[in-house]
Amino acid sequence: MKLHKFISSFFYLFISSFLIIYGCATPNIKMPKSLPTIIKEYKHIVVYGDSTSINTGIYVNKGNILSVLATGKIDLGGGWGSFGPSSSIFFSRFGQNYYSFLPYGYAPDAGMSFSTLISPYSGYLHFGIRDEYPQNNVGSFSLDIIVWETDDWVQIADFFENMKTKDPQNETITHALRDINYFRTDLPVQKEDF
Numbered sequence: 001m002k003l004h005k006f007i008s009s010f011f012y013l014f015i016s017s018f019l020i021i022y023g024c025a026t027p028n029i030k031m032p033k034s035l036p037t038i039i040k041e042y043k044h045i046v047v048y049g050d051s052t053s054i055n056t057g058i059y060v061n062k063g064n065i066l067s068v069l070a071t072g073k074i075d076l077g078g079g080w081g082s083f084g085p086s087s088s089i090f091f092s093r094f095g096q097n098y099y100s101f102l103p104y105g106y107a108p109d110a111g112m113s114f115s116t117l118i119s120p121y122s123g124y125l126h127f128g129i130r131d132e133y134p135q136n137n138v139g140s141f142s143l144d145i146i147v148w149e150t151d152d153w154v155q156i157a158d159f160f161e162n163m164k165t166k167d168p169q170n171e172t173i174t175h176a177l178r179d180i181n182y183f184r185t186d187l188p189v190q191k192e193d194f
């Protein structure tokens with residue numbers, strides 16, 4: 001093996017290990033390079049165990065539909081155990097207004113949460129970890145945040161249906177789609193899926 005090839009393999013391994021250990025740095029979904037017009041803004045962010053508050057830089061208006069697709073686990077240390085993003089350790093706020101994303105149907109330790117909701121407030125979207133001693137926390141949550149330009153649930157569901165066709169093994173998309181079909185307001189309520 002030539003030296004430069006060896007060095008690049010070494011760095012590849014090093015960086016991969018770093019990403020695995022410090023975790024979840026890659027998005028849960030592969031968005032198209034040029035976003036469709038129904039999407040106002042898309043961002044992937046990582047919330048680490050000691051992130052007490054992160055400003056995503058995404059400004060949402062009250063009434064915007066947004067999707068937050070989160071995976072990962074955070075161990076609180078001290079024997080408290082690991083929790084996923086559908087647990088009460090994970091909070092969000094719009095400006096100064098705290099709001100619970102806690103979706104229905106996911107266990108607190110499930111390591112995932114998928115919400116599509118109508119924004120209850122206007123303001124910059126923040127996320128953070130609620131813990132009195134965050135310094136010893138390990139792990140992270142990987143978040144894909146989509147703010148929709150459209151308020152048409154059919155188009156939003158269609159977008160995820162197309163994503164699913166391109167990436168059928170991606171569980172995040174399957175769950176996101178299930179969640180949309182559960183929360184969308186333009187259909188009769190479909191509770192039997194949960």
Ligand SMILES: [Ca+2]
Nearest residue numbers: 076077133134
């Ligand atoms: Ca802790």
